[in-house]
């Protein structure tokens with residue numbers, strides 16, 4: 079990414095709109111910092127944006143003035159990106175390329191936030207043609223900086239897709255769990271049941287109780303074992319386990335907790351359980367944003383219950 083930088087006019091950083099204030103990789107800013115920068119908060123369809131103005135205020139307080147919320151599956155707000163990028167490059171002090179009317183933009187972000195989807199959406203919007211970048215539900219689909227992909231005719235604009243890069247030092251356990259819920263880390267590395275537990279905690283804390291109806295649970299519950307058991311039974315996700323008894327082996331049918339946890343996470347990620355703002359704690363804890371947030375531990379509030 080660094081070696082491609084000299085041909086890049088602007089950096090578009092894509093992040094998940096459910097975690098607008100946490101989990102970004104600070105190395106992007108440090109390494110790519112001098113180029114004009116646009117933050118695209120994607121998957122807005124999955125985010126609770128009732129406090130959008132507070133989020134924007136908070137981001138502005140940390141020096142991020144150029145922010146656009148998008149849904150790249152439905153092409154929402156994607157049309158705003160190219161005019162904004164053109165404006166940013168035009169007003170950039172590095173813009174000394176009178177003869178060269180091509181723009182080259184690098185798209186960066188943590189894994190699975192929709193960088194390739196954004197490129198495909200831009201092509202649909204401006205060129206009326208489809209896919210150029212591979213899209214996938216799991217992190218790690220794009221594995222190298224691609225050759226340039228044209229996304230617009232006027233102005234002539236090319237994008238470089240890049241692999242998702244996580245901060246090697248995640249600032250807190252809570253931020254790690256939020257990133258995992260958003261699908262930026264392979265689920266089995268964190269553990270589906272751990273993530274399901276955090277998801278249940280979050281949904282209850284935010285009063286997003288659609289899971290109760292979705293799984294016909296009767297009432298809200300903060301016991302993950304009970305919830306996963308009900309989900310497993312309801313979905314018929316059981317497994318036979320051999321149990322050794324005094325009279326020999328007996329096959330016992332048990333709820334398949336892992337399969338239930340996977341279904342719970344899948345339903346959440348596809349929006350079936352409602353929208354959430356996973357950084358609500360940061361918004362509440364830091365009403366007056368500071369311009370230079372410190373390193374480890376700052377930002378994400380610790381769990382209080």
Ligand SMILES: Nc1nc2c(ncn2[C@@H]2O[C@H](COP(=O)(O)OP(=O)(O)OP(=O)(O)O)[C@@H](O)[C@H]2O)c(=O)[nH]1
Nearest residue numbers: 149150190191192193194195213214218219220242
């Ligand atoms: N709901 C929703 N899903 C989206 C949106 N944009 C992308 N996705 C989905 O998110 C998943 C990841 O999208 P990609 O475009 O492959 O993400 P990426 O950032 O290029 O991923 P890596 O190459 O792994 O870094 C895919 O399943 C997309 O369909 C969006 O705006 N809303």
